[in-house]
Amino acid sequence: MAPVVDGCSSPNPDAGANKQRVENVQARPKLIGDGSTAHSGAQPHQPKSPERLEPGQAPPQFVVFSWDGAGEVGNGLFPRFLQLARDHGAAMTFFLSGVYLLPESQKHLYEPPNNPQGASDIGYLSDDHIKETLRYVREAWLDGHEIGTHFNGHFCSGRGAVRHWSPQEWQSEIDQVMDFVTKWRTHTGFTDLEPLPFDYRQELVGSRTPCLLGQRNLLPTARELGWRYDASSPGGVQMWPKKKMGLWNFPLQQIPFPGHSFEVLSMDYNILANQSKNSTKAPPVNYPGWRQQATDAYISGFRRAYETNRAPFFVGNHFEQWNGGIYMDAVEEAIKHIANEQNRDVHLVSFRQFTDWIDAQDPEVLRKLQRIPVGQRPAGGWKSYLTAA
Numbered sequence: 001m002a003p004v005v006d007g008c009s010s011p012n013p014d015a016g017a018n019k020q021r022v023e024n025v026q027a028r029p030k031l032i033g034d035g036s037t038a039h040s041g042a043q044p045h046q047p048k049s050p051e052r053l054e055p056g057q058a059p060p061q062f063v064v065f066s067w068d069g070a071g072e073v074g075n076g077l078f079p080r081f082l083q084l085a086r087d088h089g090a091a092m093t094f095f096l097s098g099v100y101l102l103p104e105s106q107k108h109l110y111e112p113p114n115n116p117q118g119a120s121d122i123g124y125l126s127d128d129h130i131k132e133t134l135r136y137v138r139e140a141w142l143d144g145h146e147i148g149t150h151f152n153g154h155f156c157s158g159r160g161a162v163r164h165w166s167p168q169e170w171q172s173e174i175d176q177v178m179d180f181v182t183k184w185r186t187h188t189g190f191t192d193l194e195p196l197p198f199d200y201r202q203e204l205v206g207s208r209t210p211c212l213l214g215q216r217n218l219l220p221t222a223r224e225l226g227w228r229y230d231a232s233s234p235g236g237v238q239m240w241p242k243k244k245m246g247l248w249n250f251p252l253q254q255i256p257f258p259g260h261s262f263e264v265l266s267m268d269y270n271i272l273a274n275q276s277k278n279s280t281k282a283p284p285v286n287y288p289g290w291r292q293q294a295t296d297a298y299i300s301g302f303r304r305a306y307e308t309n310r311a312p313f314f315v316g317n318h319f320e321q322w323n324g325g326i327y328m329d330a331v332e333e334a335i336k337h338i339a340n341e342q343n344r345d346v347h348l349v350s351f352r353q354f355t356d357w358i359d360a361q362d363p364e365v366l367r368k369l370q371r372i373p374v375g376q377r378p379a380g381g382w383k384s385y386l387t388a389a
Helices: 013-021 077-088 104-109 127-142 167-182 184-188 215-224 268-273 284-307 322-339 351-359 363-370 381-387
Strands: 030-032 037-039 061-069 093-096 146-149 247-249 254-256 263-265 313-318 346-348
Touching: 061 284, 061 322, 061 351, 077 127, 077 322, 093 127, 104 184, 127 146, 127 184, 146 351, 167 184, 167 215, 215 247, 254 284, 263 268, 268 284, 268 313, 268 322, 284 313, 284 322, 313 322, 322 346, 363 381
Parallel strands: 061 093, 061 313, 061 346, 093 146
Antiparallel strands: 030 037, 254 263
16 A cells, blocks of 8 residues: 655754764664664754743743654655754654554554554555655654654544544554564564664653544553653644643644634644645645745744744644645745744754753743733733743
């Protein structure tokens, strides 16, 4: 079955990228299990330990771009955005689908809850594409990005949809994610690839569910596993996040949609749904205008947060070529625009890095931040508002 795409900086990235990527990584990684993964030391290209805001200090503007599925299917999008991140000193989160590391010949090993053995609504990758995905997931981690999970079969409809799964069924799905990521060498038989340079049981601290469904029953399981956040909520607005059932809740957010009185969710699929409905190949005459509209939506969302309450800005994407690739172009232009503001207290980070920062803050300061409405500046300015905290 063919796969279906579901709904830190180097001064000279070409010449010295490989050398810089492995800086601070052990020369001889300690293999784990069958050698699919390895202990490689501290992850390179991480920010310094976060500090609490000083009294009266304005919070930085954090921006998180994340990718659902994170499979490389021959369209060059994974390496394109890794290079873009290097060029602009950005970190991102890649929510890897576990079945993207499982060959179709081994699909009988997948037993999805409430679905037939081997079923997957996003299919399976070819051997060549599994190899490319492994290559770029490895590269992403060495570049400082986070590897989260998008789970496995991406079931969005019918009785087997993830919205109906129990906490125990989510545990089964997560166990299988772990199996596919940490035993890819056994399942594929590949001997010509380096191991993934991390212990996934330690690396994995957050997720986004398929189609943003099923969070309610996932969270108890995620909490038991020691995960720190979940990014599956579809109903968010641009306000400072709160915890939900013990985990940070990082939702996709409603952002301005140029030319409309309503707002749009901060994800490529949702922008598409408001432009071409169910079509991913609409008439090309529409593409230039839609591309600009998508770009302006992302930039408007960023600017509204940056100029008002400084709520973190969360954007979700897929490696897709819908409507001629206009949404990938829009994301690239938005990243470039936002990166130009980085000398103004703007940080392009992963969800894990943002979680580290928010966990380090004074709870009373966070409560004050969480009270500032969408698009509103703090009463009396930052210095006055947060000095009182």
